[in-house]
Amino acid sequence: MGKLVVHQEKVQDIQALIKICPFGAMEEKDGKIEINAACKLCKLCVKKGGGAMEYVEEETGPKVDKSQWKGIAVYVDHVDGRIHPVTYELIGKARELAGKINHPVYAIFMGSNIEKQAEEILHYGVDKVFVCDKKELEAFNIENYTTAFEEFINKVKPSAILVGATPVGRQLAPRVAQRFHTGLTADCTILDMHENTDLVQIRPAFGGNIMAEILTPNNRPQMATVRYKIMDAPKRNDQPSGSIEKLDFASDKFTSRVQVLGITKKPKETSIENADVLVVAGRGLKKKEDLELVKQLAEALDGDVACTRPLVEGGWMDAKCQIGLSGRTVRPKLIITCGVSGAIQFVAGMEHSEQIFAINSDPKASIFKVANYAVVGDLYEIVPKLIEQIKQGRGVA
Amino acid sequence: MEILVCIKQVPGSNKVEVDPVTGVLKRNSADAKMNPYDLFALETGLKLREEYGGNVSVLTMGPPQAKAVLYEAFAMGADKGALITDRKFGGADVLATSYTLSQGIRKFGKFDLIICGLQTTDGDTAQVGPEVSEALNIPCVCNVHKVDKVEDGNIIVDMEMSEDIEKLKVPFPCLITVQKDILEPRLPSYKKKKATADRGIDQYTLNDMEDKDEKHYGLNGSPTQVQRIFPPTSDKVQETWTGTGEELSNKIYEVLKKKKFTA
Numbered sequence: 001m002g003k004l005v006v007h008q009e010k011v012q013d014i015q016a017l018i019k020i021c022p023f024g025a026m027e028e029k030d031g032k033i034e035i036n037a038a039c040k041l042c043k044l045c046v047k048k049g050g051g052a053m054e055y056v057e058e059e060t061g062p063k064v065d066k067s068q069w070k071g072i073a074v075y076v077d078h079v080d081g082r083i084h085p086v087t088y089e090l091i092g093k094a095r096e097l098a099g100k101i102n103h104p105v106y107a108i109f110m111g112s113n114i115e116k117q118a119e120e121i122l123h124y125g126v127d128k129v130f131v132c133d134k135k136e137l138e139a140f141n142i143e144n145y146t147t148a149f150e151e152f153i154n155k156v157k158p159s160a161i162l163v164g165a166t167p168v169g170r171q172l173a174p175r176v177a178q179r180f181h182t183g184l185t186a187d188c189t190i191l192d193m194h195e196n197t198d199l200v201q202i203r204p205a206f207g208g209n210i211m212a213e214i215l216t217p218n219n220r221p222q223m224a225t226v227r228y229k230i231m232d233a234p235k236r237n238d239q240p241s242g243s244i245e246k247l248d249f250a251s252d253k254f255t256s257r258v259q260v261l262g263i264t265k266k267p268k269e270t271s272i273e274n275a276d277v278l279v280v281a282g283r284g285l286k287k288k289e290d291l292e293l294v295k296q297l298a299e300a301l302d303g304d305v306a307c308t309r310p311l312v313e314g315g316w317m318d319a320k321c322q323i324g325l326s327g328r329t330v331r332p333k334l335i336i337t338c339g340v341s342g343a344i345q346f347v348a349g350m351e352h353s354e355q356i357f358a359i360n361s362d363p364k365a366s367i368f369k370v371a372n373y374a375v376v377g378d379l380y381e382i383v384p385k386l387i388e389q390i391k392q393g394r395g396v397a
Numbered sequence: 398m399e400i401l402v403c404i405k406q407v408p409g410s411n412k413v414e415v416d417p418v419t420g421v422l423k424r425n426s427a428d429a430k431m432n433p434y435d436l437f438a439l440e441t442g443l444k445l446r447e448e449y450g451g452n453v454s455v456l457t458m459g460p461p462q463a464k465a466v467l468y469e470a471f472a473m474g475a476d477k478g479a480l481i482t483d484r485k486f487g488g489a490d491v492l493a494t495s496y497t498l499s500q501g502i503r504k505f506g507k508f509d510l511i512i513c514g515l516q517t518t519d520g521d522t523a524q525v526g527p528e529v530s531e532a533l534n535i536p537c538v539c540n541v542h543k544v545d546k547v548e549d550g551n552i553i554v555d556m557e558m559s560e561d562i563e564k565l566k567v568p569f570p571c572l573i574t575v576q577k578d579i580l581e582p583r584l585p586s587y588k589k590k591k592a593t594a595d596r597g598i599d600q601y602t603l604n605d606m607e608d609k610d611e612k613h614y615g616l617n618g619s620p621t622q623v624q625r626i627f628p629p630t631s632d633k634v635q636e637t638w639t640g641t642g643e644e645l646s647n648k649i650y651e652v653l654k655k656k657k658f659t660a
Contacts, residue, residue, distance in 0.1 A: 003616075025460065025487070038460035041488030041616045042623070079561060139563060142527070143536055167558045171539035171574075174524040177492065178531035183620030184491055186522035201621075204521075204629065211629045219620035229657045257571075258536045261564040266557065277658065301658055334658050336649075355656065357649060363639075374637040375649065381642025382649070389650045390659045 003056055004041065006033050010052040020048045066159070066197050069220040072098045073158035074126075075149075075173075076109040077166050079140070081117045085233060086164035090226060091124045092234040094162055097193040106130060106158060108247075110148045112138035115244075122240035124233075130156065132247040136254040139263060140168050143256035146175045151249050153180060158221050160199045162191075165225040177223050183216035184223040189230055199224065270304070272321055277303025277334045278353075280323060281311055284339015284360060284379055288316045293383050294338055300390040306330065308346050324349040338379045342367025359383070398451035398547065398569075400442045401508040403498060403529070404435040404470060406463040407519040431466040434514030436473075436582035441544060441575050442512050443474050443583070449547050452476045456505055458486065458498060464598060471593035472585035479505045479599035486603070488616030491520075495528035497614055500606040502533065505599065509569035510552060515540065515576050526574035537572040538565050542579055 011017055011033055018026045018033070025038035026045065033052070045053040072094040077084040087107075094105045104127035109118050111133065118131045132148045149172065153161075161176075163169040165187050177184035189211075190202035198215050199222045205212040216222040272278060279298040281291055291305070298305045307317045309324055323330055325345040335353040340346065342358070342365055350356075351370045358371035359379045368374035375382065409428030442453040455470040457463050458481035467478035481501040489497060502511065511530075516523035523539070530537030538556050545553040545564070554573060556563045567573075603609060611617055638648055653659050 035484055035487075036460045037482045037484050037487055039484060039487035042626075079558060084559070140558070141565075142538070146531070167540050167556075170523050171527045171537070174491065174495075174527040175531045175537070177524075178495060178528040181492065181620070184524060184528075185621060186491075186524055205626065210626050212626050213624045214621050215624055216620050217622060256536070257568050258538070259566040261553070261566055263564070264562050266560055266562050301653070334653075334656075357652075359645075363637075368637065372634050372636070373649070373652065374635070375645050376637060376639045377642055377645045382646045385643055385646035386649055389646060390653070393650070393654065394660050 004035055004039065004043075004046070005054045005056050006035065007052050007054060008032050010050070012050065012052070017045065017049055017052060020045050063218050064220050066220065069157045069159040069197070071104045071106050071127075071156060071158040073106040073108055073152075073156065073161045073221075075161065075163040075169060076107050076121065076129075077164040077169055078109075078111060078114070078117070079168075081111060081114050083117060083120065084164055084166055084228070086166060086169075086226070086228040087121075088124050088233040089228070089231040090162045090164060091121070091126055093191055093226070093231040095125050095234065097160070097191060097199070100193045101159075101195065101197050103159060103197070104128065106156060108132070108149070108152045108156075108161075110134075110137050110145060110152075110247075112136075118244050119240065122242050122244070123236045123238070125237065125241065127242045129242065129244045130247045131244055134251065134254075136251060136256070139260040140172075141256050141258050141260055142171055142175055143258055144254045145172050146179060147253050147255070148247070149176045150179060151253070152247055153221060155247065159197050160222040160224070163223065163225045165227040169225055173223055173225050180219075180221065182219040182221060182223060183214075184225070185214050185216075186225050188224045188226050191224065191226070191231075198222070271328075272304050272306045272323070272330055273328050275304040275306075275330070275332050277301045278306045278323075278330060278332045278336070278350075279303055280335060280337040280340055280350075281305065281307045281317070282337060282340030282360075283308065283310050284341075285311075288314075290380075291316060293379075293387075296387050297336065297338075297383055297390075300387050300394075301334070301336075303332075303334070308340055308343075337367055337371075338383060340367050341365050342370065398445065398449050398510065399506065399508045400445060400451060400453045401502065401505070401511045402435070402439050402442045402453060402455050402470070402475070403511065403513045403526075404439065404455055404457050404466050405432045405514075405517050406430070406457065406459050406466045407432045407517055429462070429465070431469050432514055432517045432519075434516055434518070434577055435466075436514075437577050437579050438512040438514045438575050439470055439473055439475065440580045440582040442510075444580060445510070445544065445547065451509075454478065454505065454508070456481070456498070456501060458482070458494070458501065464600075467598055468590075468593065468596075469585060471596055472587075472590035473583055474586075474589060477598075478596070479601065481601045483602040483614075485611055486615045488619065489614065490619035490621045491522055491524045491528055492620055493614055493616075493618035495525050496532050496618060497606075498525070498529050499532035500608055501601050502529070503607055504601055504605055507570075509550075511535075511570070511572040513572065513574045515574050523574070526572060530572040533570075533572070535570050535572055536567050537574075538567055539574045540576055541573045542576045544573075544575075544579070
């Protein structure tokens with residue numbers, strides 16, 4: 001907490017000072033430096049400004065008594081009692097963080113008719129599951145869920161709360177954070193714990209090119225959301241441990257003005273632009289029937305099939321599946337190209353994919369220039385084995 | 398129907414680099430634009446106005462030059478604009494930003510429906526919309542991918558969840574955040590741009606707000622504090638593998654497993 005003070009007499013070169021600010025928050029007015037509303041208080045100007053800029057700490061109000069807030073809580077994300085696996089990943093992380101400061105791990109489970117599912121959580125190493133089982137919580141409704149969350153926080157006073165960055169978590173967590181006037185850090189990729197119970201929250205900033213380390217030093221509870229598949233889920237223990245406690249309160253606290261009219265299943269997404277995983281067929285495939293191989297691999301990885309332009313022209317696949325300048329631009333988390341040479345027009349449509357595996361028997365194939373893993377080999381030898389391994393790993397072979 | 402759309406000016410490019418030696422942010426601040434997600438929010442507002450009548454107002458917060466996005470919105474058809482700007486609002490995190498917006502909204506007028514984009518391309522949190530709704534104590538629905546209709550002071554919308562679509566009926570006043578692709582945003586009109594170039598906008602500083610306590614705004618009102626920024630350790634590799642089909646398949650499988658693409 002504090003503010004920036006400009007020592008005009010120490011400013012040597014106004015333009016040089018202005019250039020230091022990455023946000024363009026310094027302006028020259030009548031030969032003096034002024035700071036405008038673009039300032040993010042990153043304090044770079046203090047560090048690099050040769051003494052012209054000073055950061056002055058301000059008196060802060062009474063600080064929160066951190067010893068009154070104990071435990072790491074995980075929000076149990078679910079729809080109709082089907083628990084989202086991000087919940088277990090967060091319990092695993094909470095366990096690790098709690099171990100560093102000797103705190104308990106809690107789960108907060110709210111919904112309707114969920115008692116049975118609550119028992120399942122006891123297999124993942126929590127000390128207590130708080131269950132709020134009410135018919136008003138049957139379908140997700142942000143106001144009623146916030147009410148239940150508020151009751152939980154007031155009763156348990158957890159030091160930190162982890163929420164999965166799912167469609168539900170991403171709206172519920174902010175609503176709760178604003179109600180408690182506390183900090184919330186979205187989409188953390190790394191979490192750690194200081195001895196003084198401050199949660200270290202690290203997330204990509206500015207579109208992922210920079211990481212920011214964030215603390216919530218004067219407020220409790222500390223809140224963070226984490227996306228699915230970022231943390232490691234613990235192994236399920238055969239023996240349950242910990243206990244279940246009912247979280248009950250008068251139903252007239254539910255004052256939601258939102259009415260849920262109905263819930264329908266979402267139709268399966270088929271556009272390759274929205275796919276997280278793509279397996280791409282190229283001209284290295286010898287005949288149309290061999291597309292089956294690529295399809296099976298995509299299926300095994302819960303992904304979709306895409307292709308290069310010659311396959312569309314040859315009538316093997318639909319134009320909707322084509323990647324490249326004359327097709328679609330894709331940016332999946334994983335892309336595996338099979339027998340794709342990597343023409344420049346194709347590469348332009350997929351080079352920003354997060355993980356690129358390229359299988360091609362020609363070591364000089366230009367696709368290898370953008371591949372993270374250039375796999376030099378015969379797709380007819382590699383792909384069938386890979387499918388088999390993935391199926392075995394999932395226990396469905 | 399009085400509709401408010403919250404918009405934000407964001408950097409034109411996300412290519413920010415950190416100098417690995419000095420730790421200084423290198424940012425090309427040359428081109429700023431309206432947050433692309435806000436175009437869908439604005440289009441939703443304009444469509445609702447066409448169908449049900451009323452006004453579409455736009456509100457933004459930022460440095461003085463951020464008012465450019467209000468004029469962009471005018472060129473698309475928005476009626477009224479306001480800018481919240483004050484150095485004292487600088488360094489605000491999600492809590493302080495949404496609180497400041499909620500104060501600005503109270504000052505700006507009475508609205509039946511507030512529409513926000515799903516998220517911004519610079520902050521990327523998707524949290525400001527729902528936090529504003531709580532600060533205003535009105536209901537909110539996020540991830541709206543379809544507006545069904547407006548009837549008797551309610552709006553009926555479809556909210557997209559992981560696997561389901563939830564249909565909700567929400568009374569005014571309320572806030573929704575809309576997904577991209579909810580509607581195709583219209584292009585700005587040159588004629589409208591010319592006609593609105595001189596249109597006045599409201600500007601609010603701390604002194605205009607109902608709550609004038611500096612402690613609730615900017616860095617002072619922000620519970621989260623950035624300790625440091627650093628370049629990410631890139632896990633981008635470029636490896637070339639050769640071997641038998643089985644060896645190669647094993648290697649691929651191991652990496653897929655490590656990166657959680659398969660069990």
